[in-house]
Amino acid sequence: MSEAMWLWVGFTAFILIMLGIDLGLFNRKAHVVSYRQAVAWSVVWITLALLFSGVVYWRHSALEGHAAGLNALITYLTGYIIELSLSVDNLFVFLLIFSYFKVPSKYQHRVLYWGILGALVMRGVMIGAGAFLIQKFHFIIYVFGAFLIYTGIQMFRQGDEDVNPEQSPIVRFITRYVPITRHYEGQKFFTRQNGRRMGTLLLLVLVTVEVTDLVFAVDSIPAIFAVTTKAFIVYTSNVFAILGLRTFYFLLAGVVEKFHYLKTGLAIVLTFIGAKMLAEIVHLNIPPAGALVVVALVLLASVAASLIWPQPVAQQIEVQLPENFNSPSADGQGQLGAEEPTAEPPTVERR
Numbered sequence: 494m495s496e497a498m499w500l501w502v503g504f505t506a507f508i509l510i511m512l513g514i515d516l517g518l519f520n521r522k523a524h525v526v527s528y529r530q531a532v533a534w535s536v537v538w539i540t541l542a543l544l545f546s547g548v549v550y551w552r553h554s555a556l557e558g559h560a561a562g563l564n565a566l567i568t569y570l571t572g573y574i575i576e577l578s579l580s581v582d583n584l585f586v587f588l589l590i591f592s593y594f595k596v597p598s599k600y601q602h603r604v605l606y607w608g609i610l611g612a613l614v615m616r617g618v619m620i621g622a623g624a625f626l627i628q629k630f631h632f633i634i635y636v637f638g639a640f641l642i643y644t645g646i647q648m649f650r651q652g653d654e655d656v657n658p659e660q661s662p663i664v665r666f667i668t669r670y671v672p673i674t675r676h677y678e679g680q681k682f683f684t685r686q687n688g689r690r691m692g693t694l695l696l697l698v699l700v701t702v703e704v705t706d707l708v709f710a711v712d713s714i715p716a717i718f719a720v721t722t723k724a725f726i727v728y729t730s731n732v733f734a735i736l737g738l739r740t741f742y743f744l745l746a747g748v749v750e751k752f753h754y755l756k757t758g759l760a761i762v763l764t765f766i767g768a769k770m771l772a773e774i775v776h777l778n779i780p781p782a783g784a785l786v787v788v789a790l791v792l793l794a795s796v797a798a799s800l801i802w803p804q805p806v807a808q809q810i811e812v813q814l815p816e817n818f819n820s821p822s823a824d825g826q827g828q829l830g831a832e833e834p835t836a837e838p839p840t841v842e843r844r
Contacts, residue, residue, distance in 0.1 A: 497725070500552070504729060508613070508736070511541075516606050523599040523680045531743035538740055542733035546570055549726065564781060565726065571785040572717040572730035575766070578792050579713040579759060580738045581752075584745055586705055594698050603680050604699050605739040611703045612710075612735050617728060619714050624724035634722075637715035638770030644712050645763030648756060663704045664697065673697055706735070712763065719766040720781060753804050758795025762788055 515534070520526075549569045554562025591601055626633045667673065672691040678684040682696040717727045765787060769779050 500725060504725075504732075505613075508732060512606070512609065516603075520602055520606070523603060525598045526602050526743045528744070531740055534740040535737065535744060538733065538737040542573055542730075542737065545729060545733065546573075549729070565723075567781045567785055568721045568723075569726050569730050571720045571781055571788065572727060573734055574785070574788055574792075575716050575720065575762070576713050576731050576734035577737060578762065578788070579716060580709060580734060581745075581755060582759065583706065583709055583738060584742055587702060587742055590698060590701050590705065594694060594701075596695070596698055597677070600677070600680050600695060602743075604695065604702055605742060607682075607699055608702045608706065609736060609739055612706050613732060615703075615707050616710055616714065616731055616735070619710060620724055620728050620731065623714060623718055624722060624727070627718065627722050634718065634770050635774065637718055638767040641712070641715055641719070641763045641767030641770065643767075645760045645765075645767060648763065649760035664701055667692075667697055667700060716763060716766045719770045720784060751803065752796055752799040754795045754798040754802075755792075758791050761791050761795075765791070 519530075546566050546569050550562040550566040552562075553565035587605070590596075591604075596604065623633075623637075672689065673696070674684055674686060674691050674693045676693075677695055678693045680695065681693055682699060684691055684693055714727070714731065717730065721727060766784070769784060772779065
């Protein structure tokens with residue numbers, strides 16, 4: 494087995510071991526993730542991401558010298574920051590999905606955890622395909638650049654667009670063609686009713702989260718290819734970012750909407766990265782360190798602007814439940830399609 498293959502296998506094994514420790518040791522039983530636990534795991538994943546940058550430097554410096562190692566380190570950190578910042582938007586969407594389905598707090602970690610495994614596979618396939626296409630057809634990098642500029646402009650024009658899970662094609666498809674129980678079965682994704690194997694509502698939530706992550710990855714992965722076309726750096730920075738995102742959810746979900754200028758900052762970042770990719774046509778190359786500085790400054794400016802000029806009026810987004818959907822109760826044993834008194838729909842407050 495080659496050295497490169499050992500790196501892929503070793504990294505994947507390490508991540509799976511850490512996830513096993515997370516679920517098998519610290520979160521074996523369903524429980525509400527405490528603020529202290531969320532902080533602890535956030536520190537763990539950020540620390541591991543930063544320590545891994547040392548591995549990136551060590552490998553490239555050993556093969557190509559100090560300058561190449563330093564360049565790889567900066568590239569890795571830039572990719573990590575880009576993916577992390579672009580994924581912040583996921584937090585509000587996750588919150589909306591959990592609110593829509595009235596997922597009990599003690600089961601939310603389980604959904605996000607298993608969602609990571611699916612994200613690792615899907616993003617690995619997308620990154621592998623992207624790296625292959627760029628290697629075989631270099632002009633694909635310009636297609637990615639044009640796509641990112643278009644996405645950035647659309648994000649800037651649309652602003653804070655409301656998201657309604659009820660209108661999701663995947664939710665409509667699953668509820669129509671896949672047997673789903675009318676209640677949560679604790680933390681189970683599958684159950685049996687009358688001898689028939691069925692998915693639970695928690696499975697529907699998991700699939701919705703997975704599809705949402707895949708949609709966001711369509712934007713973020715091409716953005717990292719603007720920094721480097723080395724698949725290992727793209728994948729590892731991506732993985733550490735989404736692992737951190739899952740723990741950040743329990744810290745930031747309640748306050749992420751206060752950073753209302755962040756979407757504007759992300760639109761600028763996407764447009765800048767797309768322009769960086771297209772600039773190669775005229776042989777204009779922006780070094781990784783320069784890209785890192787620009788991305789960091791734009792994100793810091795958008796956060797600072799949100800704090801200096803907060804939104805004057807809080808907006809409320811109503812999450813409309815389908816007519817045949819009745820929210821699960823606090824213990825997770827609610828019903829879908831039962832006749833119950835009409836209740837106020839859940840709301841997510843956007844500040």
